[in-house]
Amino acid sequence: MSIGHTLLGLLESGPRHGYDLKRAFDAHFGQDRPLHYGQVYSTMSRLLKNGLVEVDAVEAGAGPERKRYAITDAGITDVAQWLARPEKPEPYLQSTLFTKVVLALLTGRDAAELLDTQRAEHLRLMRGLTERKRTGDLADQLICDHALFHLEADLRWLEVTAARLDKLAEAVRV
Amino acid sequence: MTPEGSLLAAEGLCKTYGATPALDGVEFSVHPGEVVAVMGPSGSGKSTLLHCLAGIVRPDAGTVRYGPHELTALSDARRSALRRTDFGFVFQFGQLVPELTGLENVALPLRLNGTRRKEAERQAREWLERLEVDGAAAQRPGEISGGQGQRIAVARALVTGPRVIFADEPTGALDSLNGERVLGLLTGAARDTNAAVVLVTHEARVAAYSDREIVVRDGTVKDILAGLR
Numbered sequence: 001m002s003i004g005h006t007l008l009g010l011l012e013s014g015p016r017h018g019y020d021l022k023r024a025f026d027a028h029f030g031q032d033r034p035l036h037y038g039q040v041y042s043t044m045s046r047l048l049k050n051g052l053v054e055v056d057a058v059e060a061g062a063g064p065e066r067k068r069y070a071i072t073d074a075g076i077t078d079v080a081q082w083l084a085r086p087e088k089p090e091p092y093l094q095s096t097l098f099t100k101v102v103l104a105l106l107t108g109r110d111a112a113e114l115l116d117t118q119r120a121e122h123l124r125l126m127r128g129l130t131e132r133k134r135t136g137d138l139a140d141q142l143i144c145d146h147a148l149f150h151l152e153a154d155l156r157w158l159e160v161t162a163a164r165l166d167k168l169a170e171a172v173r174v
Numbered sequence: 175m176t177p178e179g180s181l182l183a184a185e186g187l188c189k190t191y192g193a194t195p196a197l198d199g200v201e202f203s204v205h206p207g208e209v210v211a212v213m214g215p216s217g218s219g220k221s222t223l224l225h226c227l228a229g230i231v232r233p234d235a236g237t238v239r240y241g242p243h244e245l246t247a248l249s250d251a252r253r254s255a256l257r258r259t260d261f262g263f264v265f266q267f268g269q270l271v272p273e274l275t276g277l278e279n280v281a282l283p284l285r286l287n288g289t290r291r292k293e294a295e296r297q298a299r300e301w302l303e304r305l306e307v308d309g310a311a312a313q314r315p316g317e318i319s320g321g322q323g324q325r326i327a328v329a330r331a332l333v334t335g336p337r338v339i340f341a342d343e344p345t346g347a348l349d350s351l352n353g354e355r356v357l358g359l360l361t362g363a364a365r366d367t368n369a370a371v372v373l374v375t376h377e378a379r380v381a382a383y384s385d386r387e388i389v390v391r392d393g394t395v396k397d398i399l400a401g402l403r
Binding site for chain 1: 215377379381382383384387389
């Protein structure tokens with residue numbers, strides 16, 4: 001995820017302090033990985049340098065000064081271009097799992113056991129996500145669905161690979 | 175020996191169709207309130223396992239115990255009676271009687287067990303409401319969507335208060351959203367009533383609604399542990 005673009009997008013609705021930006025980010029996108037304050041301030045300083053945001057106000061307080069950031073026209077254009085640009089689909093060629101399976105076969109280890117262990121771990125995670133969907137709001141459900149569909153695709157791969165282990169063993173040992 | 179606390183347990187199940195072994199020494203158990211997914215590729219023997227566990231098919235060897243009963247030793251009539259009173263079934267297709275309304279379909283198992291019409295329909299209506307499909311009570315299967323039909327089928331499986339629910343690819347004919355709704359309602363209702371569920375599926379997303387899964391491959395079972403609730 002591009003944190004810079006996401007923070008810029010959050011600024012489009014109006015100027016915010018760094019702390020508010022972090023809170024808004026975490027509420028919408030930070031369920032698994034909340035943003036560190038350091039990330040917010042380093043990102044804002046980069047956006048400032050590139051002219052995509054400006055300091056709208058500075059408030060003095062007991063601690064350090066609090067800057068309020070506003071998006072610039074260039075920032076709005078940047079967000080629009082980012083949203084319009086399709087993401088590169090990731091084909092996951094040469095995944096770690098494939099490497100492990102081939103290495104297991106090359107070294108005479110039990111590749112089927114490796115696949116079964118992975119399958120159980122995938123399903124364990126899918127169970128957790130399914131439970132989270134059951135109790136979560138719509139945003140939670142959609143986030144979990146995205147993860148579930150990807151895990152399901154992995155599981156299909158595990159299944160077809162398990163069914164073709166003998167042939168793969170022949171191929172890699174040539 | 176039956177695993178402690180299990181409601182339904184199988185030992186050494188073998189079943190052969192012609193020269194093809196469908197089950198080859200399968201062990202299985204499920205506890206009250208537990209949802210177990212039976213996974214595996216097409217033709218691996220998972221539906222045969224379900225049919226043996228439910229007493230629909232008699233295995234060539236091995237035993238199935240349900241509570242105090244040894245299912246495999248009961249007469250066909252006794253097994254049929256047990257299926258009507260203690261077991262519920264949900265299949266992928268074609269399970270509703272096309273001539274009956276949604277309400278009549280759900281009330282049918284109660285009527286077959288001798289419950290009077292008025293009482294059977296009262297209970298059926300409660301289950302239709304619980305499965306959020308009471309709007310289809312007066313409609314026939316040909317007039318409703320696949321998702322509604324499947325929820326009616328779940329209501330019908332649950333209306334007798336079964337202790338074990340057998341579901342064979344229950345969402346195989348539904349899209350993702352409808353499938354998940356049916357699964358959520360089925361597993362939720364089963365847990366509320368402490369019924370066990372044997373859920374046959376080849377889909378991981380369906381299996382993710384279970385507490386535990388077993389994988390059937392070439393007629394044998396691999397029990398892959400996943401956290402019990």
